[in-house]
Amino acid sequence: MQYQSQKVAIPYFVGAIVLFVAQILFGLIMGLQYVMGDFLFPEIPFNVARMVHTNALIVWLLMGFMGAAYYLVPEEAETELHSPFLAKLMFWVFFAAAGLTVAGYLLVPYSTLADITGNELLPTMGREFLEQPTITKIGIVVVALAFLYNLGMTILRGRKTAINLVLMIGLVGLAVLFLFSFYNPTNLVLDKFFWWWVVHLWVEGVWELILGSILAFVLIKVTGVDREIIEKWLYIIIAMAFISGIIGTGHHFFWIGTPEYWQWWGSIFSALEPIPFFMMTIFAFSMVKQRRRNHPNRVATLWALGASVMAFLGAGVWGFMHTLSPVNYYTHGSQLTAAHGHMAFYGAYVMIVLTIISYAMPLLRGRTAANSERQQTLEIWSFWLMTIAMTLITLFLTAAGILQVWLQRVLDSPLPFMAAQDQLTVFYWMREFAGVMFLIGLLLYIASFFVGDKEPEASVKTIA
Amino acid sequence: MSEAFTKSMARNIFYGGAFFFLLLFLALTFDTINALPKLDNRAALESPVGPQIAKGKHLWEVNNCIGCHTLLGEGAYFAPELGNVYKRYGSNLDAVKGRIKGLISLPAEGIPMRRMPRFKFTDEEIAALAEFLKYASEINTSGWPPNDQG
Numbered sequence: 001m002q003y004q005s006q007k008v009a010i011p012y013f014v015g016a017i018v019l020f021v022a023q024i025l026f027g028l029i030m031g032l033q034y035v036m037g038d039f040l041f042p043e044i045p046f047n048v049a050r051m052v053h054t055n056a057l058i059v060w061l062l063m064g065f066m067g068a069a070y071y072l073v074p075e076e077a078e079t080e081l082h083s084p085f086l087a088k089l090m091f092w093v094f095f096a097a098a099g100l101t102v103a104g105y106l107l108v109p110y111s112t113l114a115d116i117t118g119n120e121l122l123p124t125m126g127r128e129f130l131e132q133p134t135i136t137k138i139g140i141v142v143v144a145l146a147f148l149y150n151l152g153m154t155i156l157r158g159r160k161t162a163i164n165l166v167l168m169i170g171l172v173g174l175a176v177l178f179l180f181s182f183y184n185p186t187n188l189v190l191d192k193f194f195w196w197w198v199v200h201l202w203v204e205g206v207w208e209l210i211l212g213s214i215l216a217f218v219l220i221k222v223t224g225v226d227r228e229i230i231e232k233w234l235y236i237i238i239a240m241a242f243i244s245g246i247i248g249t250g251h252h253f254f255w256i257g258t259p260e261y262w263q264w265w266g267s268i269f270s271a272l273e274p275i276p277f278f279m280m281t282i283f284a285f286s287m288v289k290q291r292r293r294n295h296p297n298r299v300a301t302l303w304a305l306g307a308s309v310m311a312f313l314g315a316g317v318w319g320f321m322h323t324l325s326p327v328n329y330y331t332h333g334s335q336l337t338a339a340h341g342h343m344a345f346y347g348a349y350v351m352i353v354l355t356i357i358s359y360a361m362p363l364l365r366g367r368t369a370a371n372s373e374r375q376q377t378l379e380i381w382s383f384w385l386m387t388i389a390m391t392l393i394t395l396f397l398t399a400a401g402i403l404q405v406w407l408q409r410v411l412d413s414p415l416p417f418m419a420a421q422d423q424l425t426v427f428y429w430m431r432e433f434a435g436v437m438f439l440i441g442l443l444l445y446i447a448s449f450f451v452g453d454k455e456p457e458a459s460v461k462t463i464a
Numbered sequence: 465m466s467e468a469f470t471k472s473m474a475r476n477i478f479y480g481g482a483f484f485f486l487l488l489f490l491a492l493t494f495d496t497i498n499a500l501p502k503l504d505n506r507a508a509l510e511s512p513v514g515p516q517i518a519k520g521k522h523l524w525e526v527n528n529c530i531g532c533h534t535l536l537g538e539g540a541y542f543a544p545e546l547g548n549v550y551k552r553y554g555s556n557l558d559a560v561k562g563r564i565k566g567l568i569s570l571p572a573e574g575i576p577m578r579r580m581p582r583f584k585f586t587d588e589e590i591a592a593l594a595e596f597l598k599y600a601s602e603i604n605t606s607g608w609p610p611n612d613q614g
């Protein structure tokens with residue numbers, strides 16, 4: 001850590017991990033409701049648990065991105081952050097808004113929450129991932145504006161690097177696209193069409209810029225490879241992301257009342273979307289291979305490599321599996337979608353946030369380069385437990401999805417939805433066990449911050 | 465990557481590519497918006513039941529039905545697809561209304577199955593929801609879902 005103001009990243013990282021735990025607990029609740037339908041009924045209905053699960057995910061990833069930006073932008077710009085106070089203030093605004101929103105989901109019926117938050121004035125609630133009350137959404141916009149202003153002023157004053165620039169484009173894009181969440185016409189087709197401008201153009205558009213720039217930053221640090229080479233890779237990766245991903249939005253416009261030509265545009269361009277993810281894998285591995293030094297923080301390197309692989313598998317491979325319209329005709333909105341959603345979110349965005357935390361936290365907590373040997377060993381265990389658990393979750397949901405499609409959509413006399421679900425119980429149980437394994441991994445991850453934190457730093461020699 | 469391929473070339477591909485495909489996307493969006501009136505069943509929205517459909521969509525949203533169900537294949541995968549539930553029930557509004565009414569008045573305890581919350585809807589509200597689901601089922605979805613089970 002070279003600049004004092006980078007420390008504002010700490011609360012963002014801690015807040016992110018707190019919400020991560022909440023996300024997983026509610027995932028486990030839903031997993032159980034899948035097999036024991038009336039579990040916690042009527043106190044916590046499935047839809048409420050789902051909102052907590054997905055919204056906590058999105059908010060903690062945003063917090064992770066913000067923490068990452070507050071950490072890396074000053075270092076790249078070679079100057080202190082414009083206003084550390086504003087950054088701290090906005091953390092508390094954001095965290096309080098998230099806490100209140102989750103409390104609202106859990107304590108009152110959703111329609112009551114809509115009433116008391118004035119949804120009537122500007123109805124935006126009740127759409128997947130965008131369930132937050134309108135005032136929470138406005139809060140998010142305010143936090144985002146203050147955040148972008150703070151970073152923008154910092155960058156203007158300092159050194160301009162490609163990493164900072166790409167990160168900024170990604171973050172500004174994120175904020176601008178979020179504005180489409182305020183557009184909610186009665187016309188269902190228009191509603192859905194522009195809903196994807198938030199959801200798809202985030203994860204398969206601007207978030208890839210954020211992902212790429214964080215990855216590039218960490219790779220420069222842990223490998224010592226020349227910045228020119230890394231930034232060249234970064235540009236070409238994000239170029240491919242936009243070239244494929246923007247028109248690739250069309251893979252969501254097959255069956256929602258939009259013109260049929262989207263079946264061509266969407267299939268062809270989204271079939272190219274794995275390319276940037278594949279390039280990220282090659283990029284990460286070849287930079288590590290060409291490294292000019294061995295960094296004592298080997299677990300940060302492991303996360304970076306892991307993210308590049310799992311993002312390719314989850315987004316690239318599992319995305320490609322159902323992206324061509326003749327396939328998607330059968331798989332649309334099935335457990336296969338959930339399988340892909342899980343591994344893609346985990347591989348690309350969860351893992352990149354954990355990468356930057358793994359790299360930055362030791363420095364923020366006063367280490368010169370890395371955590372102790374013991375902490376790193378524990379964190380490596382948590383890496384494998386969480387990653388293997390997520391792989392299992394994905395595989396079980398994939399099996400469930402294939403069987404579901406077969407029973408409910410392919411057979412000559414197809415089963416009704418609920419009857420088909422009954423046949424999938426065994427896979428849902430296995431998913432739940434894998435979920436428990438994930439939770440254990442997460443608890444070990446948290447333990448790695450405390451167990452062995454008084455021991456001396458790992459050095460390059462001790463890791464051999 | 466080869467030395468001859470420089471960082472500024474990569475950067476230009478990014479800006480050029482992003483700009484070109486963004487414009488193409490906007491052009492396709494524009495064309496889609498123009499084509500929608502023939503596909504999106506807006507006739508229903510403009511008909512006398514239009515206000516009821518709007519109310520139904522509103523109820524759909526403030527009760528977070530999408531948190532368990534899919535609608536045209538998007539949403540949650542815990543409960544049946546509802547984009548075609550009107551057709552599943554023989555294109556009969558009363559059947560859809562009766563089904564909703566039945567599900568929300570089941571006893572709270574003692575049914576160990578996936579449950580729909582016991583929403584307190586008036587008859588008008590159930591009618592509005594049913595009209596909304598009927599409207600959704602008449603959107604031209606290019607033949608999706610493959611069969612009535614959704």
Ligand code: HEM
Binds near residue numbers: 251319320538
């Ligand atoms: C990291 C990047 C990605 C993330 C986080 C992600 C996440 C998701 C999520 C959460 C959904 C479900 C949306 C819903 O609830 O309706 C989804 C749907 C989908 N994704 Fe991705 N995705 C990513 C990349 C990709 C890529 C690269 C492809 C194609 C190669 C792809 C293809 C699809 C398709 C076709 C669907 C629609 C599934 C359906 O019809 O039900 N995704 N994605």
Ligand code: HEM
Binds near residue numbers: 350541
């Ligand atoms: C970091 C880990 C995780 C991530 C990134 C994640 C992400 C997601 C996402 C993106 C969705 C929405 C899926 C979609 O709409 O297609 C979702 C839904 C869900 N998740 Fe997770 N999740 C994680 C862990 C878990 C765990 C451990 C469990 C339980 C064992 C779980 C159970 C569920 C369930 C049951 C749903 C609802 C699926 C449905 O709509 O029917 N998740 N999760």
Ligand SMILES: [Fe+2]
Binds near residue numbers: 200251252
């Ligand atoms: Fe997509």
